Amino acid sequence: MVRDVEDVIIKTIARIMVPIMQVYSLYVYVHGHISPGGGFQGGCIMAASFILLAVAFNLGEAKRRLKEKAIAVFCSLGVFIYAWTGVVPLFFGGNFLDYSKWSHILPGGEVMARYYGMAFIELGVQIAVMAVMVSIFLDLVTAGRHEEVLGKDDDGFYSR
Amino acid sequence: MNRTVAFFVTMLTGLLLIYSTLDFPPWGSPNQPGSLHVSPRYIEKTLEETKVPNAVTSVLADYRGYDTMFETSVIFTAGVAVMMLLRRKKDG
Numbered sequence: 001m002v003r004d005v006e007d008v009i010i011k012t013i014a015r016i017m018v019p020i021m022q023v024y025s026l027y028v029y030v031h032g033h034i035s036p037g038g039g040f041q042g043g044c045i046m047a048a049s050f051i052l053l054a055v056a057f058n059l060g061e062a063k064r065r066l067k068e069k070a071i072a073v074f075c076s077l078g079v080f081i082y083a084w085t086g087v088v089p090l091f092f093g094g095n096f097l098d099y100s101k102w103s104h105i106l107p108g109g110e111v112m113a114r115y116y117g118m119a120f121i122e123l124g125v126q127i128a129v130m131a132v133m134v135s136i137f138l139d140l141v142t143a144g145r146h147e148e149v150l151g152k153d154d155d156g157f158y159s160r
Numbered sequence: 161m162n163r164t165v166a167f168f169v170t171m172l173t174g175l176l177l178i179y180s181t182l183d184f185p186p187w188g189s190p191n192q193p194g195s196l197h198v199s200p201r202y203i204e205k206t207l208e209e210t211k212v213p214n215a216v217t218s219v220l221a222d223y224r225g226y227d228t229m230f231e232t233s234v235i236f237t238a239g240v241a242v243m244m245l246l247r248r249k250k251d252g
Contacts (some may be wrong), residue, residue, distance in 0.1 A: 032217065033212070033213070033214060033217055034213055034214055034217075035214075036216075038217070038220065072243075075236055075239050075240070076236065078232060078236070079229075079232055079233055079236045082228075082229050082232050083229065086225070086226075086229065096226070097222075097225040097226060097229070099222070110211075111211045114210065114211050114212070114222075115211075117221075118212070118217065118221040118222070121221055121225065121228070121229070122221070124232065125228070125231075125232050128232050128235055128236055129232075129235055131239070132235050132236060132238065132239035135239045135242070135243065136238070136239055136242045139242050139243060139246045139247060140242070140246070143246060145248055
């Protein structure tokens with residue numbers, strides 16, 4: 001099912017592309033305020049870099065970089081960050097997701113607090129989208145049988 | 161038999177949905193409810209109310225922040241649903 005193709009061109013290009021894609025996804029997230037972009041797009045690009053690793057090398061290579069437990073934690077961590085960005089203003093007498101109340105905790109006044117709040121929720125979206133995309137990809141290509149296809153999870157199993 | 165029933169139920173639901181769209185205002189009409197008071201308010205008050213330089217970001221993260229939160233939860237739910245449906249234990 002998971003066949004390792006020895007192709008120098010594909011592997012070299014993938015090795016060069018993956019860090020560029022990850023930096024670009026962080027750029028899309030950070031710059032999402034002003035230009036088109038944000039958490040959803042940045043998360044998808046980040047997930048695509050891991051999927052490229054899995055396609056160009058093998059599934060074990062992608063899972064060695066992003067452990068299965070880490071994926072499960074990141075899935076929930078994204079929604080957790082988003083929800084708590086909304087809940088914290090409630091403690092300072094604001095509405096749900098009223099970012100200006102973050103100025104009680106973070107320095108820089110209300111305008112910067114709004115900036116931080118939106119950066120937090122976009123970070124949550126980015127993490128959740130990235131983890132869910134990778135998780136769905138791994139589940140679909142192995143039909144849910146990660147362990148049978150790849151061997152044990154944590155010892156860095158290679159199929160080559 | 162079940163497939164025939166399912167086919168007719170699906171067709172009926174689809175036809176009802178298409179029928180309901182006939183009441184919508186024309187595409188891009190300036191007199192539709194969304195264009196009358198919602199869009200102008202977002203365009204005029206974005207910088208004043210949310211201090212965000214980009215109107216799209218202000219709608220996504222501020223005016224419709226609650227909506228975006230549940231979009232994220234929907235993605236999370238999709239991931240968990242795929243895990244529940246497809247993952248097997250080593251023996252099973």
